[in-house]
Amino acid sequence: MQDEQLIIGGHGFSSRLLTGTGKFAAKSWIPKMLAASESEMITVALRRIDSGGTNENILDFIPDNVVLLPNTSGARTAEEAVRIARIAREAGCGNFIKIEVITDMKYLMPDNYETLRATEILAREGFIVLPYVLPDLTLAKKLEDAGAAAIMPLGAPIGSNRGLETKPLIALLIENCRVPVVVDAGIGRPSQAAEAMEMGADAVLVNTAIATAEDPALMGRAFSLAVQAGRLAYLARMALESPTAQASSPLTGFLN
C-alpha cells in the first residue's frame, strides 16, 4: 500500500520524521544524520553572534533538498516570536516557522497563550506556522482557526527523553484536528516515536534523542524505521487488546 504524503502548508513530505540541529557534538554529523534518516525538514535557531565563537554557519551543513524550519526559541512573548520569524524569513529561510514561546525555564513549558497570539499574526503574514504547544484541544482548535499549518504538541519536556507522557491529550488532538499533528519534544526512543505514529500522529519531531546518541546517523536511521513502522501499523488498523487469551491455533485436540 502506498502511503499518502504528509502535507504541511501545501508542501508534500515523504518522510514523517522531522529532525533538529541542536546538541550535535559536531555539526558534521548533521548531513550524515539527514542522509541516514531521510528526514526532509529540520529545525534551526537564530541567535546573536557569539563574539568568541567560531562563526560556523549551521546552514552549510543542511543539504538544499531539506526544508528549513526556523524556530523562535528565545522568545518570551508573541511579539518576540513574530520578530524572530520575520528575521528568519528575511534571511532567506523560507516561510516555515516553528513557534516556540517559553518563559518557564525549569520545565521549558510553552506559553500556549502567547503562542496563539503569534500564530494569529504570522499566519496572516503568510508564514507556514507550526506552533509548539502543550496538548490542549480547545487551544488546538483556536490555532487551526488562526491559520496554523500543523499543531505540535509536546510528549514530555524538551530534552527529557521520557516519551509520550501526554498521550491521552495528544490522542484528542489527533482525533479532532484538521491539520497535521506533529508530536514534538520528549521522544527519547524509537519505540516512543513508533508509539506516537501508531496512535495516528501525522509525524514526529526528534532532536535530542538523535543528536546526543553516540552515533547520530545510526540513531536517525533507527528513528526513521520506527516512524515508518508506526505509521504502517496505524494504516493497517491494529488488532484490539483483550483481557484474556485469544487462541491463535485451533483449540481442538491434535488428533481430532
Add this chain to the structure above:
Amino acid sequence: MVIALRINGQEEQLEKCTIEGLVAVKGLVAASLVVEHNGRIVKQTDWHTVLLRHGDVLELLNFVGGG
C-alpha cells in the same frame, strides 16, 4: 569621526563606516551573518550602501543549532 552604536545590546564606539566596513573591522564571517539595522534586515548585497550613524541599533545574528 567616531560614532556610538548599540550592537547586540551593547554600546560601542567606532569610526563611522558602512555595515560592510563594520563586518570587516570585527572580522566576522559574512556568509553566516544576518544583520538587522534599526529593526530592518539588510541583505548582504546592500551592506556596502548602508552608512552607519550615531545612535543606530544593530543586531548581528546567525543561525545556530536548535530543536
